[in-house]
Amino acid sequence: MLATLVAVGLVLLGAALGRRILLLARATFRSYLEELCFSAGLGLGVLSLAIMAVGLLGGLRSGAVWAAALGAAGLLVPDAVRIVAGTARRARRVGLPSLKPFQWFLVAAILASLACGLVSSLAPPTAWDATTSHLKVPFLYLQEGAVFRLDDIHSNGPLNTAMLFIPAMGIGGDTAPALLHLAFLALGGLVLFEVARQHVSTTGALLAAAAYFLMPIGAMLGSEAVVDFPVVVYVALAFVALLRWWEEERPGWLVLSAVNLGLAMGTKYVGLYALAMFFAAAAVKVLAGKGRRLTLSYHAAMLLVLAVAVGCPWYVRNRVLTGNPFYPVFAHVIPTRHITGVYTGEVPMEFTRRQYPSDLLNRALLPVNYTLGFSRGVPGRPGPDGAANSPGPLFLALVPLIVVLRPVPRWATLAAALLLGALALIIPMYPLPRYVLPFVALCAPVLGYVFDALSGRAWARRTLCAVAVVVLLLQLVPFAGRAATRLRVAVGAESRRDYLRRVDDVYPMAEHVAAEGVLPPGASVLYVGERVYHFHTLGVDVTMGMPVRQALVEFPAFDNPAELHRRLRQLGFTHLVVNEATLAKRYPQCGLLLRALEDVQGIRRTESRKDLVLYDVAPVLGG
Amino acid sequence: MDEPRPLKSAPGAARTVLCVLWISAVAGAYCVTYSSSLVQQAGRAAGRFPLLGRILELLHLGS
Numbered sequence: 001m002l003a004t005l006v007a008v009g010l011v012l013l014g015a016a017l018g019r020r021i022l023l024l025a026r027a028t029f030r031s032y033l034e035e036l037c038f039s040a041g042l043g044l045g046v047l048s049l050a051i052m053a054v055g056l057l058g059g060l061r062s063g064a065v066w067a068a069a070l071g072a073a074g075l076l077v078p079d080a081v082r083i084v085a086g087t088a089r090r091a092r093r094v095g096l097p098s099l100k101p102f103q104w105f106l107v108a109a110i111l112a113s114l115a116c117g118l119v120s121s122l123a124p125p126t127a128w129d130a131t132t133s134h135l136k137v138p139f140l141y142l143q144e145g146a147v148f149r150l151d152d153i154h155s156n157g158p159l160n161t162a163m164l165f166i167p168a169m170g171i172g173g174d175t176a177p178a179l180l181h182l183a184f185l186a187l188g189g190l191v192l193f194e195v196a197r198q199h200v201s202t203t204g205a206l207l208a209a210a211a212y213f214l215m216p217i218g219a220m221l222g223s224e225a226v227v228d229f230p231v232v233v234y235v236a237l238a239f240v241a242l243l244r245w246w247e248e249e250r251p252g253w254l255v256l257s258a259v260n261l262g263l264a265m266g267t268k269y270v271g272l273y274a275l276a277m278f279f280a281a282a283a284v285k286v287l288a289g290k291g292r293r294l295t296l297s298y299h300a301a302m303l304l305v306l307a308v309a310v311g312c313p314w315y316v317r318n319r320v321l322t323g324n325p326f327y328p329v330f331a332h333v334i335p336t337r338h339i340t341g342v343y344t345g346e347v348p349m350e351f352t353r354r355q356y357p358s359d360l361l362n363r364a365l366l367p368v369n370y371t372l373g374f375s376r377g378v379p380g381r382p383g384p385d386g387a388a389n390s391p392g393p394l395f396l397a398l399v400p401l402i403v404v405l406r407p408v409p410r411w412a413t414l415a416a417a418l419l420l421g422a423l424a425l426i427i428p429m430y431p432l433p434r435y436v437l438p439f440v441a442l443c444a445p446v447l448g449y450v451f452d453a454l455s456g457r458a459w460a461r462r463t464l465c466a467v468a469v470v471v472l473l474l475q476l477v478p479f480a481g482r483a484a485t486r487l488r489v490a491v492g493a494e495s496r497r498d499y500l501r502r503v504d505d506v507y508p509m510a511e512h513v514a515a516e517g518v519l520p521p522g523a524s525v526l527y528v529g530e531r532v533y534h535f536h537t538l539g540v541d542v543t544m545g546m547p548v549r550q551a552l553v554e555f556p557a558f559d560n561p562a563e564l565h566r567r568l569r570q571l572g573f574t575h576l577v578v579n580e581a582t583l584a585k586r587y588p589q590c591g592l593l594l595r596a597l598e599d600v601q602g603i604r605r606t607e608s609r610k611d612l613v614l615y616d617v618a619p620v621l622g623g
Numbered sequence: 624m625d626e627p628r629p630l631k632s633a634p635g636a637a638r639t640v641l642c643v644l645w646i647s648a649v650a651g652a653y654c655v656t657y658s659s660s661l662v663q664q665a666g667r668a669a670g671r672f673p674l675l676g677r678i679l680e681l682l683h684l685g686s
Contacts, residue, residue: 216657371653388657392653393652396649397649401642401646404638404641454634454642457636460643463643463646464646467650470654471654474654474657
């Protein structure tokens with residue numbers, strides 16, 4: 001309950017702050033919903049930058065800072081109340097609209113997916129990404145009271161959303177960040193629905209929203225404490241503002257687009273691709289604007305400068321701390337500190353990097369492969385889970401059809417062009433559907449447009465409705481499945497501890513090492529397994545050391561167990577927790593090295609829980 | 624808002640048929656692959672359907 005209140009409170013305060021800024025800037029919007037979406041996105045972005053500033057100054061645990069934050073929040077409460085009252089008033093005015101059965105179905109499917117997402121978010125976090133970095137890093141910042149350099153690859157990226165997780169976790173516990181992320185998913189849906197509502201019919205807009213809310217990848221990520229949907233929100237808002245600038249040529253819209261692009265850049269590296277493509281789109285407009293090219297050139301330059309100004313703080317921090325603004329990317333060309341030999345290219349990588357097959361046929365079939373699950377981009381290992389990680393078949397079925405429909409509106413062309421650009425630029429380097437998600441989501445309104453275009457004939461409309469009903473019902477399955485496994489703990493019928501013991505392989509060992517007397521004072525544990533658990537209540541994070549990937553990319557740098565032992569001691573590790581099953585399955589070379597280290601008495605097995613084995617690291621090498 | 628929004632030039636009958644066929648084919652293929660994935664997962668969980676798993680593997684649908 002507290003976690004939900006904290007997440008809702010943060011969004012409301014963000015919306016209130018953003019609305020104040022937009023009122024000061026005298027921004028005007030086409031609808032109340034549009035204003036609300038821009039306010040919430042901007043306010044949450046500004047909030048994250050403010051927390052970053054406080055964190056860099058080391059004030060995250062300062063009483064004065066918290067008092068000032070509470071005071072500022074108090075000042076925003078009247079605005080937040082006005083937003084709630086305004087929304088309620090408008091909802092009452094609209095009342096229960098006379099929706100048709102298919103529209104009711106779409107609304108019900110959206111609400112069902114959100115309800116399932118809410119239940120799933122209330123369970124203790126166990127996802128790899130969330131526990132390894134998105135919760136662990138802000139938790140350590142909160143513990144230290146400052147944003148400081150961690151020996152952790154994940155702590156040197158753009159961390160805007162992690163900054164929002166700090167107050168969310170500090171007040172609402174470890175489920176609040178997932179709820180906040182779910183709020184971002186909902187906000188993204190509202191932005192896209194509003195875009196669609198302004199350009200297509202109500203049914204088309206609802207279908208677009210349903211396709212977005214029920215994306216299978218949304219079931220996987222939406223209810224986790226990750227940072228994918230904040231990027232979707234910022235890119236969608238930047239897109240709306242860019243469209244408006246395209247139509248009205250008022251520089252204010254480009255400022256708003258740039259700010260949102262900057263916030264996307266500060267949230268995830270994918271934001272850099274968005275900036276590049278939005279700038280390219282602005283350049284096209286400049287070239288097309290005969291007679292006004294000089295003015296429009298200024299606008300495009302402003303987009304670039306302002307977005308970089310808003311998005312650069314994390315990149316500057318990376319540059320200062322590691323020498324590489326894009327850490328750990330480009331470490332093989334930019335001299336980088338605090339990084340392993342594998343990233344710099346000095347040591348061959350032991351495990352296969354995920355890469356989409358480069359042959360022409362696979363490239364052409366990429367959207368089909370990703371949607372239908374023929375490949376997840378792992379050479380030689382096509383898998384059905386691609387279907388579970390995809391944006392869903394409605395995007396693939398409807399969006400490409402704008403090629404054969406006339407007329408194609410400018411906004412639809414722009415959305416499709418941005419998606420094509422993203423596929424061409426991002427997939428060869430990062431072949432996972434989640435990296436192109438912000439650009440796929442932009443095409444949701446296009447989907448509504450195609451539906452409208454084909455609905456001119458009654459038989460086609462009926463067929464499309466039937467297809468949509470079947471597909472959306474199937475897409476609800478993963479939402480319902482996740483919620484079903486988490487329902488008991490979400491409603492309090494099962495304790496957090498019992499839930500974690502049941503579903504989590506790391507928890508039993510972490511619980512064990514957290515118990516008093518198991519580890520000597522000052523012990524430092526390196527966990528070598530699938531992920532690091534974030535134990536908000538146990539406070540085990542610090543003792544659990546660094547994430548496995550970092551350890552594993554380090555391991556191949558050692559030729560023999562003695563070198564590995566020296567490095568472990570150098571890093572201060574006194575204990576190892578090893579997931580033996582994971583090592584045997586995925587990184588056998590690392591497993592062999594550890595066996596060799598055990599043979600020469602560099603490590604000694606002391607305890608085991610499930611697949612996890614606890615080792616002592618010998619102060620000096622035996623044997 | 625009007626339902627549906629009229630286009631300046633609605634697609635012809637042949638084009639509409641092709642579009643609807645494409646949509647149905649994609650949706651149908653997704654339903655088959657995703658359902659088979661669900662069945663396979665359930666089967667794996669229950670230790671059953673080894674033959675189904677083998678067939679899906681041959682079709683490159685299995686993991």
